[in-house]
Amino acid sequence: MKKQLLFLILILFTLKAVAGDGRKQEVDSLLAKSMEFGGKGDLVTYIEMAIKALNLASAVNYDVGKAKSGSYIAEGLITVGLFKEGLKQLDRIETTDFYKNEIFMQSEVHRLRGRAYGGLMLYQQALRELRMQQGLIRKLTGEKQIKSYQFNYENLAVVFQRLGQLDSMQKYTELQLDNLKVFAEKDAAMRYQIVYENLGKLYVQKGELAKAQLYLDKSLALIEKYKIPIVLNTYGVLGSLEEKRGNLKKAAAFYEESLKKKRVAGSRIGIKSSYRELADFYRKNNLDKARADHYEMAFSRLNDSLENENRQVVDQVLNQILQLKDQESETKVSKVATIAILVLVLLVGAISFFIWRTRHNRKALLQKEEALQETESVNRELTEQIGENKFNTLVELAKSNNPEFLTLFTELYPQFIQALKSRDSNLRSTELEFCAMAFLNFSTKNIAEYTFVTVRAVQVRKNRLRKKFDIPSDADFNNWMRGLVDTSEQA
Structure with a gap:
């Protein structure tokens, strides 16, 4: 009888383990689907799939699934502009064992924090996070290291661009180019083309027009050589280059070509920026008031449409996050009874500790106040000096x-x-x-x-x-x- 009972227990444990493995596979499958929707630009479904994966991973205590799904959710939230919500998700990721043991996940959390702080215009915090990411990337190897450096350099270039520090922006854009050299040109043609395009734009801003032409020619050569299907900005940058040179006829042709390429690619955000670009160009140079008015009107209509769509996306994402919080709250409620018992047991000890801590804090506070006064005095003296x-x-x-x-x-x-x-x-x-x-x-x-x-x-x-x-x-x-x-x- 005892042997039969042991055999039944063994079977139950085996079935539970198999079921657990099946649920983990389901989490991995949801994450794969999430990535597919993200690649198509469907951010709402991308986040929805990631939230489902997180709920399931939490239910079966699948640590890897909780960390990965949390990073997907954070990425989606930051992309739609919900930076503070994204930062909260990153805080949750840091509680997982997978984060604590996996350098790549730690690197990704710093990357996402850098993006979020950049979106909040907290640029010094963004730079700090991205530099901390660099320290972790050095410990990675192979393709993970190369891709991580590429995104790190891109994000740093964006932050320095927003700060108006063009030399630093140039440094990190050129580092992107160096980082790509491990790939054959044909295997990374689109990445090369984008970097050349960015360098061209940078040199136009700096007024170094010969260098700008050099890199834009390289971008055009890659577009032609590899028949790159989506070209959003190269022709617009060429337009700004010719405008700086005073070749307004050529500039207008490039700006119009840029709009055409964006329409072919179906990039509505790109089309909107071209409308703005063309309206400003024709009005500023007193070339064609009717065209300027036409593009200004087109810009306003498309901008209103995109803002409305963006609000709908944000509302949908917020609703999903609220549902996630409700589910977390339900889980917490089921633990309240157990916690209440523990609170009663610890209450007497906590009161005793509180009395001791209060006395200790008074002493520490006095010490801190003295140190603070000294620091303020030193800072005032140093500030007065320089x-x-x-x-x-x-x-x-x-x-x-x-x-x-x-x-x-x-x-x-x-x-x-x-x-x-x-x-x-x-x-x-x-x-x-x-x-x-x-x-x-x-x-x-x-x-x-x-x-x-x-x-x-x-x-x-x-x-x-x-x-x-x-x-x-x-x-x-x-x-x-x-x-x-x-x-x-x-x-």
Whole structure:
């Protein structure tokens, strides 16, 4: 009898495992369907399939499915402009074991956060996320690494374009080109064509028209050689190039050709931008008022239509997200009874802890207030010395771990750098940068955050510098650094 019972239990466990595997396969199938709809530009169905996958993965506790479906949902939300909702999905992904163990998923979360922050016009946060992604991409290999770099460089180029930093935009657009060199031209013809097109547009903006022509000719050659079917912007950029040269007849022909290509491709957003382009061109150059009015009217009609459609898409997506939240709430309700019991058991301990914590926090708060007052005093002094704008720029460079930080700091505080080098002429740039952050009164935690290392690593480096400069153990490290300038001036 016992053997039969054990045999039945074994069968039940086997059936449960098989059923679980079947549900996991169903999740993977839903994710594959989601990708298909995403490739067709059907964002509503793309997100709908991903939400179904997430619900099923949560029901069977399929960790990989929860992470992947969450990333699909986040990508869709960010694409339709629901940036804050997308960021919430990314927070959920970080709770999965798959995220914690999979470098590529970590890289993707930083990429998506970069896109979301860029959409919210929080450009410094976007740059930070994308630079953190680069650190993870270095650990990847093969095609995943190459594609990740390509998207990373594209996103960085977009952020710098929005910031109006054309040199940085150029750097990352050219890096896209270098990254593509591992592929044969015919295997990545469309990617090459888009990069050439972007470089052409960039050089038109910079007024380097010969270089712009060079890259646009390369784009046209690829279009002709590989019969690339969808060409949205090359002819429009050629129009702006000829307009800059003063060849208005050629410019008009290119702008009109660009509109024709976009109509063939069926790109309504592209058509809208061409209408705007043509209306502005004809009006600004006093060429043809009737044509300008015609394209202005066409732009208004299409823009209203697209905005209405976009609102409908956003409404549909929001409804799906609300349904997802309702389902999450139902799951939470079923856990309330268990949680209530745990709360009662822990209540006495929590009260005791609260009393102790309150006393501890009072003491910590006093210490923080003293430290804050000191920091504010130091910042006021430094700001008075060099001016608020330069000081703010210096702090932002430090926070984004920008290599230009040390250059600007040396320019603003040459006495401090000279005082350091007089004590040790062989100091490395990383040591100078570290001491500069201490001079600006950054805390150990701040330095660790801005330089992407652990707090422990910062403490170790401080101890090494204490030995190198004979800083007494009872002396405040930051105060000692700031005192160097006074000491050198007295000498």
